[in-house]
Amino acid sequence: MYPGSFDPITNGHLDLIARASRLVDRLIVAILRNEAKAPLFSVEERMRMLEAVLHPYPNVEIATFEGLTVGYAAERGANVILRGIRAVSDYEYELQMALMNRRLRPEIETVFLMAGEAYSYISSRLVKEVARHGGDVSGLVPEQVCERLRWKLAGPA
Numbered sequence: 094m095y096p097g098s099f100d101p102i103t104n105g106h107l108d109l110i111a112r113a114s115r116l117v118d119r120l121i122v123a124i125l126r127n128e129a130k131a132p133l134f135s136v137e138e139r140m141r142m143l144e145a146v147l148h149p150y151p152n153v154e155i156a157t158f159e160g161l162t163v164g165y166a167a168e169r170g171a172n173v174i175l176r177g178i179r180a181v182s183d184y185e186y187e188l189q190m191a192l193m194n195r196r197l198r199p200e201i202e203t204v205f206l207m208a209g210e211a212y213s214y215i216s217s218r219l220v221k222e223v224a225r226h227g228g229d230v231s232g233l234v235p236e237q238v239c240e241r242l243r244w245k246l247a248g249p250a
């Protein structure tokens with residue numbers, strides 16, 4: 094299971110999903126329902142963007158969850174949690190989460206994939222910031238996401 098906010102999905106996420114889909118039988122891309130993070134896109138919008146870009150991967154399923162990641166992984170019978178690491182700066186937070194998740198559910202292993210080097214500086218947060226200020230984010234997110242960002246940021250607040 095690959096959990097995350099995906100607000101919105103970036104080409105970095107997509108690269109990770111493409112590579113992970115070749116490593117596992119079945120991959121659940123799980124969007125956390127967490128309004129406390131004040132997302133730009135609703136869960137439904139994020140889900141539609143994921144659907145639009147993930148249809149070429151037949152073993153990838155999209156889901157949403159609330160509560161603990163390991164709780165949902167256990168509920169779905171997922172024995173691996175997948176996360177991407179970009180730079181050293183990701184490591185500390187990811188280590189904390191992985192250790193906490195292991196404490197909660199030792200039978201679920203967290204597996205890290207290194208982000209593709211072309212994507213190592215891309216984050217949803219920076220993409221939103223650049224797009225919000227009129228910068229060009231093509232090549233950083235899938236084309237469908239570019240369109241949704243333009244539409245979202247041009248539309249009524």
Ligand code: PNS
Pocket residue numbers: 096097098099125160161162163189190191193194
């Ligand atoms: O894409 P993100 O925002 O980096 O993903 C973070 C996510 C969703 C993986 C993390 O916030 C999470 O697992 N939240 C669910 C609550 C939970 O399980 N917390 C304990 C983990 S230490």
